[in-house]
Amino acid sequence: MSLEKIFDRFLPQIEGDLQQAVRIPHQSLAPYYDIMRYHLGWVDEEFRAIQANSGKRLRPVLCLLACEAAGGDPQQALPAASALELVHNFSLVHDDIQDASPFRRSRRAVWDIWGAAHGINVGDGLFVLARLSLHRLSDRSVSLGRQQAASLALDQACLALCEGQFFDMSFEEHLDVDLDQYLWMIGHKTGALLAASAQLGAIVATDDLACIDNFFRFGENLGMAFQIQDDILGAWGDPQVTGKSAATDIRDKKKTLPVVYALNHSNHRAAKQMAHLYAQEGPLDASAIGSVLDLLQGLGARQYSEEMAETYYRQALQDLDETGIENAAQSHLRELAALLLGRAA
């Protein structure tokens, strides 16, 4: 099955439920909610209905598939799926302000249109709506115990997200980041919410803690592999495929896995050259980008990163195996993982 087919099965329900979670409660509040709806891809800057790129909705799909795989009814998990997507989008709205990135998904970022003050408040609103969406599990006969477990799991993921964000921002301020710190950071910033996505789906489906934990670890390892894959594409991705210009992460001197690997390499001369290039003010020019790519290649940074992505990917598949579950949804989770990471399913 193609990645699109896996997503298409759930997307209409997810969009419908998200619209429910972010509905305008009263016309006087429309101006506030419409900014959130702009960010989610439903309206344009003038709040006219459109169909914009609204992201993949990866977290909701993961949640619903995990629920189904664990023997639950994905319909029951929809409010949790929406909550996960809203948390993700809250973090993006704040991220864009923090990074001063004027674009998100090829559209102007919220803060770039309405200013940082409203941007902060729109992010806060999406966060609160995520929490309120989760309360709708009670309309779908999910037991109080499972609701409480889902709520705690989501809050813990949000804390990890904030902690990861703290270190991501701190890392930008200095060069001495080691590999363990980097992996810890992406585990929090990217891994935790994907972990919670699979975990919440399983929580709605079952009380089997070992099974829930396997889905949690599947999501976490998938998240790690996914982030490292993204790091690799940020240096060597084909612009035709990624939709971004070549080597953008290198140009912007992002501390991605290949770069952190090179900065910590035992070849001190090459590591020093890297550090020198990364200590410059502002973005790198074409010649500096070329030098960095040569250095990364020479140090084996690409191969190292690809091996790391592969390791996390294999671990994710093993986490699925350990559930002992075999059904169509479980196969879709395996295909989803393979296709996301550019492997043949």
Next chain:
Amino acid sequence: MSLEKIFDRFLPQIEGDLQQAVRIPHQSLAPYYDIMRYHLGWVDEEFRAIQANSGKRLRPVLCLLACEAAGGDPQQALPAASALELVHNFSLVHDDIQDASPFRRSRRAVWDIWGAAHGINVGDGLFVLARLSLHRLSDRSVSLGRQQAASLALDQACLALCEGQFFDMSFEEHLDVDLDQYLWMIGHKTGALLAASAQLGAIVATDDLACIDNFFRFGENLGMAFQIQDDILGAWGDPQVTGKSAATDIRDKKKTLPVVYALNHSNHRAAKQMAHLYAQEGPLDASAIGSVLDLLQGLGARQYSEEMAETYYRQALQDLDETGIENAAQSHLRELAALLLGRAA
């Protein structure tokens, strides 16, 4: 009993529980948590332990008193009390960035020291810790049903807070704010969290929905009276008592109740003069402040505001009466309301 005595009974427990809610989970995370601890008044900019002005802790005290009044054990409600204080502080950290206010409680604001990007993330962290604090109700034998009710009530208050903040920021951008809009805004921005404070205390104590609702309305009306009182002090407060310079709200052209009243007054000439003064760029000078105060006095804006504060205060007391409860904690709630609003208890 004095206001201090009412607070002193609970403050050590509240501080202890808050410290628990914001403890550093691992030494590597200290730099992040220490910024939150700075904001809460426990450490200085260098993260050395101090005793700074950390605010009144009004919301936790209200929560614990309401719990006790409703027949519950305030010890059980402590995690909810901390959650309310953390939500309040999350909103202050973001508010200061949104208003570009460099000071909070006579100390430098978080964003002024560590930058807006970290400020946003520190606010987010306090919000998540509020949610996680609430989960600790399960360690204190609060039933799942009451935990769920408390969680929903807190989330609803947070949504109101964000909606109120949206309108507060929007109001700053134009002059045509009417009295209903203003009262709606402060009901959301200030009333909702005080309402939730009394409500959460009652939820921990009882399943009696009518009683819980009375405490909710008591908190809401107290919040309205409290905010209007603050508005009055912002124009006519004695600097020796408020700790701020005289007429700061007028200088900063804040849309407080007396000002909104004047801008909407049927005396069109005076209302126009007000609008003219408020349409100037930047803060008002001493002569303009004098003119505004004269206009407000002439239009009866002070008397109107004082009558409104009195109306909400009386309504708050009536909400308490309607619970039919008579005990020491209930008396303390009445005294708290009277003392907060500068009335003889």
